[in-house]
Amino acid sequence: MANTLVVEKAKTSKIHEVDFDNLSFGSTYTDHMLVCDYVNGEWKAPKIVPYQPISLDPSAKIFHYGQSIFEGMKAYKDRDGGVWLFRPLENFKRLNKSAKRLAIPELPEAYFMEGLTTLLQLERDWVPQNPGSSLYVRPFMFASGTGFHASPADEYKFIIACAPSGAYFSGKVKVLIEETYSRAANGGVGYAKAGGNYAGQFYPTQLAVEKGYQQVIWTDDNNHEFIEEAGAMNVFVRINDTLITAPTNDRILDGVTRKSILDIAKSEGIATEVRKISVKEVVEAAKNGSLKELFGAGTAAVVSPIAAFGYQGVDYDLPELENSYASLLKQRITDIQYNRAEDKFGWRYKVI
Amino acid sequence: MANTLVVEKAKTSKIHEVDFDNLSFGSTYTDHMLVCDYVNGEWKAPKIVPYQPISLDPSAKIFHYGQSIFEGMKAYKDRDGGVWLFRPLENFKRLNKSAKRLAIPELPEAYFMEGLTTLLQLERDWVPQNPGSSLYVRPFMFASGTGFHASPADEYKFIIACAPSGAYFSGKVKVLIEETYSRAANGGVGYAKAGGNYAGQFYPTQLAVEKGYQQVIWTDDNNHEFIEEAGAMNVFVRINDTLITAPTNDRILDGVTRKSILDIAKSEGIATEVRKISVKEVVEAAKNGSLKELFGAGTAAVVSPIAAFGYQGVDYDLPELENSYASLLKQRITDIQYNRAEDKFGWRYKVI
Numbered sequence: 001m002a003n004t005l006v007v008e009k010a011k012t013s014k015i016h017e018v019d020f021d022n023l024s025f026g027s028t029y030t031d032h033m034l035v036c037d038y039v040n041g042e043w044k045a046p047k048i049v050p051y052q053p054i055s056l057d058p059s060a061k062i063f064h065y066g067q068s069i070f071e072g073m074k075a076y077k078d079r080d081g082g083v084w085l086f087r088p089l090e091n092f093k094r095l096n097k098s099a100k101r102l103a104i105p106e107l108p109e110a111y112f113m114e115g116l117t118t119l120l121q122l123e124r125d126w127v128p129q130n131p132g133s134s135l136y137v138r139p140f141m142f143a144s145g146t147g148f149h150a151s152p153a154d155e156y157k158f159i160i161a162c163a164p165s166g167a168y169f170s171g172k173v174k175v176l177i178e179e180t181y182s183r184a185a186n187g188g189v190g191y192a193k194a195g196g197n198y199a200g201q202f203y204p205t206q207l208a209v210e211k212g213y214q215q216v217i218w219t220d221d222n223n224h225e226f227i228e229e230a231g232a233m234n235v236f237v238r239i240n241d242t243l244i245t246a247p248t249n250d251r252i253l254d255g256v257t258r259k260s261i262l263d264i265a266k267s268e269g270i271a272t273e274v275r276k277i278s279v280k281e282v283v284e285a286a287k288n289g290s291l292k293e294l295f296g297a298g299t300a301a302v303v304s305p306i307a308a309f310g311y312q313g314v315d316y317d318l319p320e321l322e323n324s325y326a327s328l329l330k331q332r333i334t335d336i337q338y339n340r341a342e343d344k345f346g347w348r349y350k351v352i
Numbered sequence: 353m354a355n356t357l358v359v360e361k362a363k364t365s366k367i368h369e370v371d372f373d374n375l376s377f378g379s380t381y382t383d384h385m386l387v388c389d390y391v392n393g394e395w396k397a398p399k400i401v402p403y404q405p406i407s408l409d410p411s412a413k414i415f416h417y418g419q420s421i422f423e424g425m426k427a428y429k430d431r432d433g434g435v436w437l438f439r440p441l442e443n444f445k446r447l448n449k450s451a452k453r454l455a456i457p458e459l460p461e462a463y464f465m466e467g468l469t470t471l472l473q474l475e476r477d478w479v480p481q482n483p484g485s486s487l488y489v490r491p492f493m494f495a496s497g498t499g500f501h502a503s504p505a506d507e508y509k510f511i512i513a514c515a516p517s518g519a520y521f522s523g524k525v526k527v528l529i530e531e532t533y534s535r536a537a538n539g540g541v542g543y544a545k546a547g548g549n550y551a552g553q554f555y556p557t558q559l560a561v562e563k564g565y566q567q568v569i570w571t572d573d574n575n576h577e578f579i580e581e582a583g584a585m586n587v588f589v590r591i592n593d594t595l596i597t598a599p600t601n602d603r604i605l606d607g608v609t610r611k612s613i614l615d616i617a618k619s620e621g622i623a624t625e626v627r628k629i630s631v632k633e634v635v636e637a638a639k640n641g642s643l644k645e646l647f648g649a650g651t652a653a654v655v656s657p658i659a660a661f662g663y664q665g666v667d668y669d670l671p672e673l674e675n676s677y678a679s680l681l682k683q684r685i686t687d688i689q690y691n692r693a694e695d696k697f698g699w700r701y702k703v704i
Binding site for chain 1: 377378379381385403404405406407408409410411412414415416417418419420422424452453454455488490492494495498499500501502503504511513515517520530532533534535536537538539540541546547548549550551552553554555558573574576583584652
């Protein structure tokens with residue numbers, strides 16, 4: 001397919017307007033994007049076109065019924081100018097899992113993989129080389145079909161856009177363990193990267209920010225008894241020398257970074273446990289000194305260490321460690337991503 | 353404000369292309385729409401412009417993070433050509449409740465009410481007069497601000513579009529009481545008219561349709577023990593001569609039709625109860641013959657009678673009643689809506 005992929009090149013490039021030494025996250029876009037339309041019951045062949053506005057009828061279902069999903073990926077440039085992706089097939093598989101749950105037609109693998117690599121080959125100069133920076137890649141899919149009737153759309157768009165980006169967060173964050181609001185229902189869409197999952201988090205996060213926290217630790221919606229996610233990331237807890245994370249289920253996202261960290265930790269000889277973690281256990285571990293680390297894990301931030309958490313009006317500080325699992329695991333995973341170390345797991349994917 | 357509202361009229365009208373005797377629901381749009389932009393920290397004055405496509409950057413947050421809400425209303429034409437709304441302030445208040453939960457800035461009341469009435473005065477010829485038909489009015493709001501960062505947008509659009517429409521459903525429906533999937537979490541966004549709430553319902557509804565049902569009865573996400581909503585409507589259960597509906601909470605939409613029906617039922621001398629209804633109670637009532645009616649209630653369908661429900665592999669038929677509450681209440685509420693009867697509740701709102 002790659003040979004037949006239609007590419008309409010931008011007449012001029014915006015790349016010289018970009019300050020690659022001072023990149024924010026996801027707010028500058030490259031010259032091109034991939035577009036693929038689902039019409040008449042099938043996904044048509046993707047095209048690469050200049051990055052441009054999308055025109056939609058006001059009755060397009062994306063505006064009304066929330067049929068939208070996305071993925072987050074990064075392209076990394078190594079010292080020799082080689083460009084790499086990290087486990088892109090995992091993102092493709094999850095995109096289609098999300099699509100199915102949101103009643104969006106699944107995308108053919110070749111459209112995703114060949115479209116993605118062709119786009120990145122074209123945009124290779126946009127992949128930054130500074131430490132911690134990368135080309136953030138955003139595949140997304142939404143309902144473009146029309147009608148004020150609450151039913152799945154008959155037309156969809158799949159787009160891949162790219163944004164050269166610096167690091168997502170800076171510094172350690174203080175988080176609030178949520179006791180009122182929830183991110184996901186049992187039997188709901190929490191495991192999907194559905195737009196609506198994110199919109200629902202903003203207001204509770206704003207309330208947490210007003211109280212002096214930066215993020216929310218989400219708990220189950222039944223009794224707020226178990227820890228589920230941290231902001232828009234999976235969450236890891238280190239008690240003594242054991243690294244624990246919640247099992248994925250229909251409320252928790254099957255994060256690519258989450259499962260990679262589990263594999264790396266095991267290969268480093270770190271004891272890992274995938275099991276439910278109660279808030280009570282974390283609070284008690286904080287009190288008796290066995291709670292060593294808390295961190296979020298996701299594509300954007302990779303690993304986001306937590307400095308303190310609040311629960312029922314009390315703040316609990318995490319210790320400052322010389323050799324944290326968070327920094328070790330972040331080093332190991334980014335060494336693979338940036339082609340600085342052997343890739344014994346076979347996770348790197350050469351773009352060019 | 354109405355006097356200063358900028359109106360850009362369409363050069364030609366599409367109204368002569370419309371077959372008002374064969375209207376579907378929400379698939380033909382009028383000549384104009386109201387548009388209001390939130391930029392630089394405030395809602396700018398609304399404008400009426402020709403109905404036209406919306407152009408958005410691919411990084412607009414509506415495509416990624418699900419910040420979208422809507423309302424559903426109808427404008428009704430009486431025999432004398434007068435145009436009426438039904439409790440429009442209730443829709444306005446709910447729009448802002450939804451906005452708050454989705455971290456979208458709240459809209460000034462005057463922008464909503466005067467924008468709405470001015471638009472409908474302009475589109476008065478589009479309000480159909482045939483029995484059961486109306487001008488469906490769709491206010492909606494979404495994140496137009498950009499960025500691949502999971503945080504609230506800094507720009508939004510509020511739009512009102514209108515669609516001359518026939519009846520929403522035809523005939524009685526067969527519904528499945530859901531035991532696996534859920535619509536809403538405790539502490540989630542179920543009470544808001546958020547786009548994501550609808551997208552999450554489509555797949556479970558498709559599964560129910562494959563089994564021979566038309567809609568799903570949603571139950572709580574903890575144990576699927578209590579009845580919450582019917583499809584995208586509130587649900588009413590009649591056991592013997594008592595009409596029961598679930599109390600609103602953070603999972604259940606505070607439906608305008610729902611509360612109007614409760615008030616009308618009381619004024620008709622019908623015993624009403626607002627309380628949790630267990631699936632077990634409904635199944636037992638079906639078995640012992642005390643279950644007389646089940647129906648959905650919402651703006652689009654008004655009242656949608658249910659002919660049968662499925663639960664754990666067994667179908668339970670509802671009796672065919674000569675004088676159902678569903679038909680009585682639908683008659684009473686539509687008599688008020690279409691200005692065919694006295695409006696002792698003060699619900700009608702004259703547009704022109």
